[in-house]
Amino acid sequence: MSKQRHHINTFKPAKKPKPALDTAVLKLHIDSLADDGRGVARHDNKVVFVGGALPNETVDAQYVRRHKRYDEATLLAVSKPAEQRVDAICPVYQRCGGCQLQHLSYPSQVSFKQQRLQRVLAAASANTESATLPAAITGSEFGYRHRARLSYHNGVLGFKAQASHNLVGVENCPLLAAELNAVLSQSTAAIAEFLGDKATAEVVLSLSDDGRVALKIKKEGFVYAKRSAVLADKLVAPAFLHSIEGSKGAAWRGENAPLRYPVSEALSLPFQPGDFTQVNIAVNQQMIQQCMAWLKPESGELISDYFCGLGNFSLALASAGARVVGVDVGEAMLRRASQQAKALGLAIEYRNADLFDAENIVLDVTSQKVLLDPPRAGAKALCEVLAQSKTVQTIVYVSCDPATLARDLAILQEGGFAVADAVMADMFPQTYHLESLVHLTRN
Template sequence: MSNRWRSSISRDREPKPVETEVLAWGDHGEGALHVGSKRLFVAGAIPGERISVLAAKPPKLLKVLEASETRRKPPCRYASDCGGCQLQHVAPAGQLAFKADRLTRFLHGLALDSLPDVEVISAEDSGYRRRARLAVSYRGGKLRVGFRQAKSNRIVDIDDCYNLRPSLNNALKAIKPLLAQQRAVSHIDLLALDDKVGVHLRLTEPLSADALAEFQALPSMALKISLESQWIVDTPWIVSSHGTEVTYHPGDFLQANDKINQEMVARALEWMALEEGDSVADFFSGLGNFSVPMAVKGAAVVGFEGSDAMVRRATEAVEVDISDRISYQSVDLFGTQLALNNFNKALLDPPRAGAQHLCEQLSKAQNVERLVYVSCDTSTLARDLTILVAGGFSIERLALADMFPNTVHSETIVLLTRT
């Protein structure tokens, strides 16, 4: 076969632009559509739009022919490259519609007679993140500090982030000139404290004495520096939480959006309907995000957490006036059989993996009459709710907490009661 003939066949097989309508949302914020018999998910497309798309692998949005009312110009100048956000092109109302749609689609798979209406907890879509981890690269002799490009290890160099609090962006701008003189930093953790910014530099090799002094001289920063898990500088990070002060370490779980977290905690406490004499189990209790306010309300609370260090710091932070109503235990919540007979209410706030083992136990604990489940993953939430509903619980309230605007991530709060 001649090369000319092969070239002709190859051109015939190449995907060609197709004009079509976007029909629905995909689970990861893409637009779902059909091209012939193929169902495609196109990043950057919004349901209701008419677009030109290249049906390749992956499919590529070429042009928006008829735009959705919820489409906007991405407010972040790095949106086209940075993989930190997936929904910058969608206005806040459209983002919430996508997240609520995804939640109800997952939960309707439970085959329930009905679901309560989805309540929405939302706030500003910019300047909300109080913590972040940024990658650092010196590849090719050029400093890059930022988040990774979508589906790539390439670091997108940024000078600021639309989602970060102004204090964190200011800290980043102050740090970058010093980083440019080094080749020893792999990651930076940033955390907004009450009056400072916590900065953690993860090193790949020791800093010189002069470089260390320059970093320590930066104003309004609580500096931590580590090399191979050993602390070189370990300035305490103190975080105010529900009227108490907690010592926070990089890697500890802390909700990134403090405003939404406060509203989420308030909603959970309202749904728990706490009364004096209630005995509450708080699973995946962390540093006491829910435990402390529940104890303040008068309940007797036991927080169960898998990290010994977090249990120790949460215990140290307990104020004297509630110390007789709150305690913490270090437990493997993915494998341990727990004694649940003494609790009449429970709260779960697991990681993305969910709490299947724990839900199997709670479904059999007839004494637990009221349960609030806080989830960061809709698929594992649906799995765990199936277990709880089969065990005699019914879903009474349902709320979407927009913890991470401009991304596909969100939190869900569910109230379940014994039927």
């Protein structure tokens, strides 16, 4: 007897085509700025985000995306400009995805970021709801970046376009230090000749405090020594070819003398291209000074520095006489940091631990002061441990993401900490990115 086959009807009706996007020109009044720097308006009882628009402006815009709860529009014209509107100095602004606020005067950019931090603090603590804005640390509004990470594809070297993987070719960026722009203009042709028209690669430029600029390339495929040496010979000082890494085979290594990153007038960190260093040296130095003022390191006392990296804050704390335990993940990085501390005769012990895993977090029982400088993901696990600690009395939290800062401050507040002071640090002028420092003490 043959078995009967039962067929299941798997037919699915075709999806309804999306309705055509309304191409009508919208007349909008911009009420405020969103956290990402876009103008916020309302139309047909929905929020509309308009990139490049400023508060109190009347603009013409057109839908580019429609969502259930909000819409997005592109700016066509500004019929009534705001007083704080300025002309962007970059010819590829609003095509390149690097900047979002060049059309906003710099004092207004600073105020915008202070207000964002103020809202985070108000949400975290009833003691910070005053109208007083947090103080601001600022530096140069252009030419502040000491390193740059560019992409290369189909013969174009540049930065990714807004909301796209396409590249915008760049040979001069107003955010980069003059030395980096000089290398870009002098070396782009040689880099393109080396990589060819079809390659995909990443090009990292890093400026040392002695003026040298290291060039590091990561590319698909093999790396050939002879061609790499030819590129090294074609680079013009202050540029030098540090290394070329391929997805296959061995890497090519050139001059590997360490670069130097100045954390103060007296101290410099040795680093290699690809290491994390704060892009804005002048603002970073002021941040270190502010952290020192809050922590008040005393001779012989123990201070814990979490997410310590190469020792950006550890060196300053130890130079003031404190004993420092620096904790982060990355054995090679911590080994180099330890060698630097030893060479300077500083009392710093570096430990390797995953600070996103609570089981790996150890608090020294004699450490009453803690500094943490986490990445954008924040420090949820660490803050939960700190909130339960009975010994830690003072925390300085250095944040690069307001959302995770708000979450972590709420955790610390539940543990009995209160915000004593806060400062906005404008690490990334012309962008919406917000760096902040928060001083907390136990109630």
